[in-house]
Amino acid sequence: MAAMVLLLVSLSDGALLGHRCGLAAIPGKEIATRRASVQLGSGFASAKGKKSGRKTDSLPQRATPPSPAAEATRYELPAGTQFMGGWLIPPQICDDLVSVFESSPSAQTRGMISMRGGDAPVVDKSVKDSVEMSFAPNDPRPEWKAYLGALGRVMASYVEEYPMAGAYGQFGLISRTNFQYYPPGGGYKTFHTERTGAGEPEGSRHLVFMTYLNDVTDAGGTEFYHQNVTLQPVKGLTLVWPSDWTFTHRGVPSPTQEKRIITGWFNFVG
Numbered sequence: 001m002a003a004m005v006l007l008l009v010s011l012s013d014g015a016l017l018g019h020r021c022g023l024a025a026i027p028g029k030e031i032a033t034r035r036a037s038v039q040l041g042s043g044f045a046s047a048k049g050k051k052s053g054r055k056t057d058s059l060p061q062r063a064t065p066p067s068p069a070a071e072a073t074r075y076e077l078p079a080g081t082q083f084m085g086g087w088l089i090p091p092q093i094c095d096d097l098v099s100v101f102e103s104s105p106s107a108q109t110r111g112m113i114s115m116r117g118g119d120a121p122v123v124d125k126s127v128k129d130s131v132e133m134s135f136a137p138n139d140p141r142p143e144w145k146a147y148l149g150a151l152g153r154v155m156a157s158y159v160e161e162y163p164m165a166g167a168y169g170q171f172g173l174i175s176r177t178n179f180q181y182y183p184p185g186g187g188y189k190t191f192h193t194e195r196t197g198a199g200e201p202e203g204s205r206h207l208v209f210m211t212y213l214n215d216v217t218d219a220g221g222t223e224f225y226h227q228n229v230t231l232q233p234v235k236g237l238t239l240v241w242p243s244d245w246t247f248t249h250r251g252v253p254s255p256t257q258e259k260r261i262i263t264g265w266f267n268f269v270g
Helices: 028-033 091-102 142-161
Strands: 014-019 022-027 085-088 131-135 171-173 177-182 205-212 222-224 229-231 237-242 249-251 259-268
Touching: 085 142, 091 142, 091 177, 091 259, 142 205, 142 237
Parallel strands: none
Antiparallel strands: 014 022, 014 171, 085 237, 131 177, 171 259, 177 259, 205 237, 205 259, 222 229, 222 249
């Protein structure tokens, strides 16, 4: 099963876990009570150097790259986006997620923000103007499961491109993934990052993923501060990047068009 990232989710209090080129599911309770017993299968491993007269530093072992992923087409990102990756997933998966959102008005909430780690989230439309719903890792809906399958293929490709991303311990999808709808003029308008403090679940975030669910042609992109690049929404384009301040970003509002994304995080669990 090393050919692709496996996406197996327990349907009873489950958590999606990933490491190297494989993902597995364990009951969510084990994360809190049995972390030490989780079989990592990756992470820190010493790479012994050639014998010499002095002690050599141990190095983390590179993750074994999986074979190229099916149904995740490489998308060429502009220069300056090192450690980011982009892949296109089937557009039907995007349409199906949008249908779930539009048919679930009772599950929708106003987008909330927290400006500093640990602060209670608040609604502030001057900062973030959105309508959202979320999916648990073990959500049983087929539209979500189809997205998980596509996301697994994307993650396989990301680890193939950046093997060290899988060399530092087991990581997985353990928190809810957010569907976000931005009306014309809406967006997450201020620069922010995905890890702003030690509190959980932010503190253990490893990688961010985001999929654009529709094309936007009138502004509406995602601007990355340090990379000095703005990526335009293309339906099915799934981006992966590290969660730290080095990838501080914001949404650029479109004055005329709607924007829909789905986004979440892979957290270290070991």
